[in-house]
Amino acid sequence: MLSDGTSTNYTFKIVLLGEGKVGKTSIIMRFVHDQFNKQHQQTIQAAFLNKKINFEYDDNRQVRCSLNICDTAGQEIFHSLGPIYYRGSNGAILVYDISNQDSFEKIKMWIKELKKVVGDDIACVIVGNKIDLVKDGKIQYDISPHLEYAKSQNALHFLTSAKHNENIDELFLEISKQMIKAHDEKQTANATLNRSNSMRRRLRVEDENTQNDESGVNTQSGNSSRCCGI
Numbered sequence: 001m002l003s004d005g006t007s008t009n010y011t012f013k014i015v016l017l018g019e020g021k022v023g024k025t026s027i028i029m030r031f032v033h034d035q036f037n038k039q040h041q042q043t044i045q046a047a048f049l050n051k052k053i054n055f056e057y058d059d060n061r062q063v064r065c066s067l068n069i070c071d072t073a074g075q076e077i078f079h080s081l082g083p084i085y086y087r088g089s090n091g092a093i094l095v096y097d098i099s100n101q102d103s104f105e106k107i108k109m110w111i112k113e114l115k116k117v118v119g120d121d122i123a124c125v126i127v128g129n130k131i132d133l134v135k136d137g138k139i140q141y142d143i144s145p146h147l148e149y150a151k152s153q154n155a156l157h158f159l160t161s162a163k164h165n166e167n168i169d170e171l172f173l174e175i176s177k178q179m180i181k182a183h184d185e186k187q188t189a190n191a192t193l194n195r196s197n198s199m200r201r202r203l204r205v206e207d208e209n210t211q212n213d214e215s216g217v218n219t220q221s222g223n224s225s226r227c228c229g230i
Contacts, residue, residue, distance in 0.1 A: 007061070007062040007063060007064055008057075008061055008062070008063045008064070009063070009065075010064070010065045010066070010176075010179070010180060010183065011066045011068070012066070012090040012091060012176065012179045012183075013068045013069075013070065013088055013089045013090055013091075014067055014068070014069045014070070014090065014091045014092065014093060014172075014175065014179075015069075015070045015072060015085055015086040015091075015092050015114075016028065016069065016070065016071050016072060016092075016093045016094075017092060017093070017094050017095070017107075017110040017114065018094055018096055018106070018107065018110065019096070019097075019100075019103045019106050022095045022096055022097040022100070022103050022129055022130075023097065023129040023160075024071055024072070024093075024095045025047070025071055026129075026163070027093075027160060027168060027171075028047075028049055028069055028071050030162045030165055030168045031069075031168050031169065031171075031172055032050075032051045032069070034165070036162055036165070046070055046071060046072050046085045047071040048068065048069065048070055048071070049069045050066065050067065050068055050069065051067050051069070051172075052066050053065050053067065053173065053176065055173060055176075058177065063180065065176045065179075067172065067176065070086070070089070072086070083113070083117045086117060087118065088118070090122065090123065090182070090183070091122060091123040091124070091175045091178065091179045092114055092122055092125070093125050093127055093171070093175060094110050094111060094114075094126050094127065094155075095127045096126070096128055096129070096146075097128075097129055097130055098128040098129065098130055098131060098133065098139070098141050099138075099139050099141075104128075107126060108149070111124065111153055121182055121186075122182075123178035123179045123181075123182055124153065124154070125155060125156045125157070125171060125174065125175045126146070126149070126150045126153070126155050126156070126157050126158075127158045127159075127160055128143070128159045129159075129160050129161070129162060131159040131161045131166060132161040132163050143159070156175075158174070
């Protein structure tokens with residue numbers, strides 16, 4: 001994190017996880033390049049894209065976030081490579097297709113693996129993509145169980161349509177805010193711990209100095225007594 005006096009700069013890594021064909025690549029391409037390709041392009045292993053966003057944070061600070069986004073392959077043969085790509089991530093976007101319940105069930109596996117590698121502090125957003133299918137009357141969709149699961153994992157939940165560019169920018173804005181919050185809280189906790197450790201070290205030194213002074217007084221008193229006894 002850097003500060004130039006007028007804004008605060010952050011650099012974060014975000015990983016997208018989910019099964020194949022749920023729309024991870026479409027979400028990223030819509031966000032980074034405002035493009036949508038109707039023809040599915042299968043991601044092989046992983047792809048990396050970058051985008052910078054500027055916005056006003058909740059405490060009225062102007063912030064700039066450089067987002068390094070990792071799009072992972074959803075095919076089963078690449079699952080073992082997952083930890084390589086999401087290690088060191090500050091945030092994770094876990095995508096499922098709202099027309100495919102199995103793709104949502106796989107989210108549970110991804111979250112379990114993710115937290116095993118990076119810990120529980122990572123900012124997570126669960127995303128139900130292809131909400132346009134509901135609006136076009138092609139499917140019916142009950143969001144309730146998905147919201148409940150997201151809440152149980154302390155994760156946000158978004159409904160998106162990469163096709164119609166719905167909630168894509170909002171998704172990345174919200175996860176950026178979550179990552180900033182986690183970063184700032186960690187910085188504050190570390191600063192508090194450092195001050196506490198510094199205080200303990202200072203008290204230890206002062207205590208040792210006090211003991212040395214008292215030892216010196218006692219020694220001088222003893223020498224004086226022997227002198228007077230001569």
